[in-house]
Amino acid sequence: MKGTFRVSVTKEDLVFAAAHFITFAGHRCETLHGHNYRVSVMLEGGLEPESWFVADFSVVKKIMRALTGELDHKVLLPTSNPIVAVTRDGPRVLVAVSGEPRYVFPERDCVLLPIPNTTVEMLAQHLAGRLRQELAKGGVKQVTAIELEVQENFGQSAIYRES
Numbered sequence: 001m002k003g004t005f006r007v008s009v010t011k012e013d014l015v016f017a018a019a020h021f022i023t024f025a026g027h028r029c030e031t032l033h034g035h036n037y038r039v040s041v042m043l044e045g046g047l048e049p050e051s052w053f054v055a056d057f058s059v060v061k062k063i064m065r066a067l068t069g070e071l072d073h074k075v076l077l078p079t080s081n082p083i084v085a086v087t088r089d090g091p092r093v094l095v096a097v098s099g100e101p102r103y104v105f106p107e108r109d110c111v112l113l114p115i116p117n118t119t120v121e122m123l124a125q126h127l128a129g130r131l132r133q134e135l136a137k138g139g140v141k142q143v144t145a146i147e148l149e150v151q152e153n154f155g156q157s158a159i160y161r162e163s
């Protein structure tokens, strides 16, 4: 028999407060609003030789704090949504929906994300990809699966898993 381990990191400080809007099928689009998002991570894998852990918790926490910090107090904008056009214009970001100008934000207050919609599903997938890159950079080699949960309200979340 071969065993694997699952470790999880669910910390009170893995949060980000951000503004967003999502689009629905057709031309429907929410108005701008915010959430206090919470993130948790589960890693599956074998053990690092000599340290007997899947990944160093302090490394995972540091990465996740940096990733959530990038999104904290920002407007989250999708750059691959078919009806939302996000354009940089000097220090401003212009947002049009279905061809109609809708918002102008200071660029420093925005995060442009290469996703089609800022749903918790897409945010979870995006953050899992960033986490995978950063774990590799941090020398974490034993992880065989990543599960990342993004919660936008208590009891309302999405989990993305990749292995």
Ligand SMILES: [Zn+2]
Residues within 6 Å of the ligand: 020, 021, 033, 034, 035, 152
């Ligand atoms: Zn929302």
